Amino acid sequence: DNGGDGGTITVTKTKPRVKRPSLYRVLLLNDDYTPMEFVIHVVERFFHKSREDATRIMLHVHHHGVGECGVFTYEVAETKVTQVMDFARKHQHPLQCVMEKK
Ligand code: NFA
Numbered sequence: 001d002n003g004g005d006g007g008t009i010t011v012t013k014t015k016p017r018v019k020r021p022s023l024y025r026v027l028l029l030n031d032d033y034t035p036m037e038f039v040i041h042v043v044e045r046f047f048h049k050s051r052e053d054a055t056r057i058m059l060h061v062h063h064h065g066v067g068e069c070g071v072f073t074y075e076v077a078e079t080k081v082t083q084v085m086d087f088a089r090k091h092q093h094p095l096q097c098v099m100e101k102k
Helices: 036-047 051-064 074-090
Strands: 023-029 066-073 096-101
Touching (some): 023 036, 036 051
């Protein structure tokens, strides 16, 4: 900086302030109608899980009513929810996908 006329140069250091983004869990909810195989496929396709992990997640949701598919920043979580809800709707299954702040 050299604002004045005195010819004095002032150097101001601003600390690089970085903040971690808030994280959101993406959850699947159980229902009585969506086929187990469809839920496994959704978890594989949209959350990039192995068939084994996808099956574990599906069974957890089936037995406990709700289960986590992944943790993401807000925009990514929102995109996952929209993709899963659109895909379920397209196939006429009532599967519900939601996000919650960690
Ligand atoms: N409860 C469903 C059934 O018995 C399977 C399911 C699991 C649905 C997980 C939604 C989520 N066909």
